[in-house]
Amino acid sequence: TQLLEQSPQFLSIQEGENLTVYCNSSSVFSSLQWYRQEPGEGPVLLVTVVTGGEVKKLKRLTFQFGDARKDSSLHITAAQPGDTGLYLCAGRSNAGGTSYGKLTFGQGTILTVHP
Amino acid sequence: NAGVTQTPKFQVLKTGQSMTLQCAQDMNHEYMSWYRQDPGMGLRLIHYSVGAGITDQGEVPNGYNVSRSTTEDFPLRLLSAAPSQTSVYFCASRVGQRGGNTIYFGEGSWLTVV
Numbered sequence: 001t002q003l004l005e006q007s008p009q010f011l012s013i014q015e016g017e018n019l020t021v022y023c024n025s026s027s028v029f030s031s032l033q034w035y036r037q038e039p040g041e042g043p044v045l046l047v048t049v050v051t052g053g054e055v056k057k058l059k060r061l062t063f064q065f066g067d068a069r070k071d072s073s074l075h076i077t078a079a080q081p082g083d084t085g086l087y088l089c090a091g092r093s094n095a096g097g098t099s100y101g102k103l104t105f106g107q108g109t110i111l112t113v114h115p
Numbered sequence: 116n117a118g119v120t121q122t123p124k125f126q127v128l129k130t131g132q133s134m135t136l137q138c139a140q141d142m143n144h145e146y147m148s149w150y151r152q153d154p155g156m157g158l159r160l161i162h163y164s165v166g167a168g169i170t171d172q173g174e175v176p177n178g179y180n181v182s183r184s185t186t187e188d189f190p191l192r193l194l195s196a197a198p199s200q201t202s203v204y205f206c207a208s209r210v211g212q213r214g215g216n217t218i219y220f221g222e223g224s225w226l227t228v229v
Contacts, residue, residue: 009155031216042119042205042220043158088157092216102173103218105150105157 003027004091006106013079014114021074021087021109029091030101032065032072037086037108079113086110117141121206121221128196128228136191136224138206144219145211147189148173149181151202152223158205164189165211196228 005024013019023032031050035043047056049065049072056063060083062075072089089106122137140147148163150173160173164183178200180192189208193200206221 004157006157033216033218040222042207042222044220045217048216090158102160102163103158105159107155107157 004089004104004106006089006109008109009107010110010112012112012114015080016078017113019076019079019111021089021111022071023073023089023091023106024071025091025104026070027091027093027104028069029093029104030069031092032069033090033092033103034063034072034074035088035090037088043086043088076111079111081113081115084111084113119206119208119219119221121204121224123224124222125225126227128193128226130196130198130228132196133192133194134196135193136204136206136226138189138191138221139187140189140206140208140219141187142208142210142219143186144208145186147183147206147208149179149189149191150205150207151175151200152205153202161191161204193226196226198228200226201228202226 007022033048034046037043047063052067052069054065060077064073087109090103092101119140145166149161150158152158159175161179162181164170167183167186170181183189204224207218209218
């Protein structure tokens with residue numbers, strides 16, 4: 001069973017601070033995704049990274065995929081209250097020859113940004 | 116465009132009762148799946164389907180059945196509910212093997228088994 005360890009589990013910061021969320025595994029993934037989930041809603045895809053070492057930026061959010069495709073990080077610059085939510089990483093594996101590409105989710109990071 | 120629609124939003128069941136969580140998507144997606152979300156455990160795959168008439172087990176399939184008679188619908192059945200099945204359930208869909216990686220989730224169904 002592939003596992004994705006996400007840390008920290010909880011993060012409470014003040015508006016304007018920077019933060020980093022980590023996602024680590026001993027397994028290699030063909031791609032890794034980051035989702036954001038707000039209370040009462042389903043997760044919404046933020047980004048997909050595919051290539052080892054890849055860095056993607058989405059406004060104040062920077063996503064990085066590790067060189068070995070076993071880990072990833074999400075960095076938020078100058079956090080705002082609107083960034084509050086649950087952040088989930090998910091690794092995709094095509095192991096077993098299936099075309100489906102099952103996702104393995106991390107436990108999630110609950111981020112609270114205080115005004 | 117409704118996307119992925121789940122019903123009901125909230126449900127309370129007694130142990131041993133059966134029920135079906137409905138899921139429909141209007142995006143003509145090949146792939147559909149059901150996840151459950153529990154505190155501190157992320158989302159875990161229950162069952163998935165790569166097309167009408169084709170289903171397979173995910174990580175935690177015990178106690179759940181699915182069927183895919185049409186492209187649009189993917190119901191999840193609990194035959195004899197247990198308190199361990201208290202959770203938030205999410206249906207999801209994506210284009211398919213030749214499509215992109217974007218997964219679209221429904222808004223979730225909160226199930227409590229007492």
